[in-house]
Amino acid sequence: MGCFLILTFVLPFMLLAQKHIPFNTYEQPIPGSSLHFKMMPIAAGSFTMGSSSSEKNRNTDEGPQKKINISAFWMGAYEVTRDEFDVFYNDQNVSQNSNADAVTRPSPQYVDLTLGMGKEGGFPVNSMSQMAALMYCRWLYTKTGIFYRLPTEAEWEYACRAGTTTRWSFGGDANKLKDHAWYKPNAAKKTHPVKAKRPNPWGLYDMHG
Template identity: 30%
Template sequence: MKKISFYLLLFTLTSCKWEEPSFNTLFDMVLIDGGSFDMGRRANDNILDTQKRDDEVPVHSVTLGSFYLSKYEVTVKQYRDFCAVTGRTAPANQKEENPVVGVTWNDAVAYCNWLSQETGQAYRLPTEAEWEFAARGGNKSQGFIFAGNNSLAEVGWYDANSGRSIRPGGQKQANELGLYDMSGNVWEWCSDWYGPYSKEPATNPKGPSTPTQGAVHVHRGGSYLYGSIYCRITFRGGPIFGSTPNVETFTNNTIGFRLAADAK
């Protein structure tokens, strides 16, 4: 059954190609060379800070090892293949070519674990620090406010240009690393629990070990229903205002995910 499901997956993911033969995968994965950067809202990030939040500071030095990140967000079709094999409920009323939304953090982790078993590669969600480093352009960063440009319209779908609809990945300009839709389209789950920043330097940080009251796991990047302020690279999703979320079952029709993997 496992062998059959693997070939079903290989056959159905026709939109996937790979650019590095040394890494056996069905997905577009980009190698992000490790390095050090200042994480958080910097002085030159204040162009759109009319609604800046205190959780974007203090700026702190972070050093990361190399890792892979998928060029695109996981699509509805890719997630439905997972549901078909595992018996999970597939998302309804979503176009197959669009990024999947309405999945819990646990669903996203389960998808990563399943894909790891099917392919022999260890997939996971990116840490929040990995996500921000990659969105900034890694070691090729040009210091943009959004992922790839200071004009959000060039790189992302948000409330002013989306028509209040999710769009297929890759229709806008990529960032410096060739990653698409890191700003806008759909929020992306990270592996970390949401929590305050420390001012201390960190190496490969993984966030708090327990949830913060009133918050869920970190999600980054903003979405098609949100304004440009929320699509800034440094903006952090996590606090859920006006209610006490169930962190195990929390979903939203603007949150999806993309894949990460360790560099070997």
């Protein structure tokens, strides 16, 4: 399959801690809709980022390994869905003046950005630039008063590994990958609804694909 930028939220622990909100799992409603998304608490810790030079099929950009310290944060339990993103895209409060561009608001979709892979029903939003993802996070802040952002590479890998040191969060058996991820052999060249596979030990879905 081709590559897709899948948007996952991160919420720094210190922001909600200042509001005396417990460091627990919570559901965030999306104003103006019946939708909501789930945020998982990721405890502070340290891990070895990257993969061992002896790991099979390792890419050269996965090293050298280094120990990284991570502060506590919340992370979305699964990818942002097309249903959720469309609330932002269709928000009537977003300026519609003809001089707006893709930086200040979503530009018109000249083609089907889902590539025919699914819209309603919990499919992950795809074909998104980093700027569009950042604008979505900014929009969420204006709607909820809570600051959301994209995870750093280190935060994402820390959450993906979920305290494990094996090749995948479920171990090193490639035969089990199909139970945890959509990838070339089982995806049939299309995306699939989020949360269809098993989560990692920290309750995060689709981290391996």
